[in-house]
Amino acid sequence: MTSDKRSIRSQLLEKKFDSFLDKILTYFPPLGKVLTTLFGAQEYYMLELFRIIKQRVNINLLLLTNRYLIKGRWGGRVVPLNVNFDPDTRFLPTQEILSILSKSKVTGISTCYCRETQRKYADNPNFDYPLETCIHIGLGKDLQEIPYKSENLRKVTKLEVEKLLHQCDDKGLVHQLIYFPNPQYYYVVCNCDPNYCLVLNGFLKCGSPQMIKSDFIAKTITKSCTNCGICEEWCHFGARRFIDNSFLFNSTNCFGCGICISKCPNKAIKLVIKK
Ligand code: SF4
Ligand code: SF4
Ligand code: SF4
Known part of the structure; x- marks a missing residue:
């Protein structure tokens, strides 16, 4: 064989x-x-x-x-x-x-x-x-x-x-x-x-x-986001990036841990159930 x-x-x-x-x-x-x-x-x-x-x-x-x-x-x-x-x-x-x-x-x-x-x-x-x-x-x-x-x-x-x-x-x-x-x-x-x-x-x-991953994913409320970049520092999975002042969200990398939510000073992120 x-x-x-x-x-x-x-x-x-x-x-x-x-x-x-x-x-x-x-x-x-x-x-x-x-x-x-x-x-x-x-x-x-x-x-x-x-x-x-x-x-x-x-x-x-x-x-x-x-x-x-x-x-x-x-x-x-x-x-x-x-x-x-x-x-x-x-x-x-x-x-x-x-x-x-x-x-x-x-x-x-x-x-x-x-x-x-x-x-x-x-x-x-x-x-x-x-x-x-x-x-x-x-x-x-x-x-x-x-x-x-x-x-x-x-x-x-x-x-x-x-x-x-x-x-x-x-x-x-x-x-x-x-x-x-x-x-x-x-x-x-x-x-x-x-x-x-x-x-x-x-x-x-x-x-x-x-x-x-959890069954959730982070969603940014763009009108409340001031592009301060704090969430990027706290996201351990590299899902949130600011390149040339533009926010890029990599949904594949988001584990739905919710840490960015508790760190965002403007309450501009929420967790939603993944579709
Ligand atoms: S921490 Fe909140 S306000 Fe700051 S960039 Fe992230 S989503 Fe926007
Ligand atoms: S809490 Fe500590 S012991 Fe448990 S898996 Fe995480 S880092 Fe390891
Ligand atoms: S929920 Fe967790 S993994 Fe997803 S963007 Fe926020 S900090 Fe990153």
């Missing part, structure tokens, strides 16, 4: 396995919940192992694992915070982060692995962003009883979570649901800065298939 035929056959098998797994997850959601919780519980150790391997032998196992093994099954789905939505926009409740959280079992918040790691090991660490920003979702009280998890988790009230999300929004951090084994099952709500976030960074710099 030629290598081409073998590769076609393995691709077909992979597709079959993927659709089989997705079918099981659709018909039996508790399995997705268990898998996402288990993955979330071991994530710290996996990332630490990958970091050490990269440091010692300069192999980016994180990228390779996501590209060839887990593929799109592990990643982040961007979700905007409920700020300044167009009142006419009837957005789906599942797309709004506070609503999502109110339906989830928040087990506590922990420090951000990506920023903590860069503070420990980077040559020029950045201290601009808050550290305790990861909102963990679990099966319920059980997760608190897992010792290595509960050590890192601080219990929080709903009000504290809301405050944290707004603080993260002010700092221009992107809200993401980190999921496994598919975007329906998430184990942590992360607030990420693109420079150090392994998920965002992996996507922006290496194009690894691990980020899903």
Whole structure:
């Protein structure tokens, strides 16, 4: 058998396995919940192992694992915070982060692995962003009883979570649901800065298939826009550009994160549902 035929056959098998797994997850959601919780519980150790391997032998196992093994099954789905939505926009409740959280079992918040790691090991660490920003979702009280998890988790009230999300929004951090084994099952709500976030960074710099856009897109109200350029500075995805004083919007690059909206001094941007 030629290598081409073998590769076609393995691709077909992979597709079959993927659709089989997705079918099981659709018909039996508790399995997705268990898998996402288990993955979330071991994530710290996996990332630490990958970091050490990269440091010692300069192999980016994180990228390779996501590209060839887990593929799109592990990643982040961007979700905007409920700020300044167009009142006419009837957005789906599942797309709004506070609503999502109110339906989830928040087990506590922990420090951000990506920023903590860069503070420990980077040559020029950045201290601009808050550290305790990861909102963990679990099966319920059980997760608190897992010792290595509960050590890192601080219990929080709903009000504290809301405050944290707004603080993260002010700092221009992107809200993401980190999921496994598919975007329906998430184990942590992360607030990420693109420079150090392994998920965002992996996507922006290496194009690894691990980020899903929100269902929204930014729309500029041209009559209110003064071309000040502030939104360009805050858009982490390069969707907003000012070239020769002309505003250029690249809709393909817009992740619908909503950060430009909270930063625009003239309320000249709104989020609308993508058509
Ligand atoms: S994914 Fe984002 S919030 Fe989560 S640990 Fe990484 S940077 Fe921090
Ligand atoms: S921040 Fe607002 S006013 Fe300034 S350029 Fe962007 S859309 Fe226009
Ligand atoms: S234009 Fe940029 S900052 Fe605004 S919602 Fe889209 S990706 Fe986010």
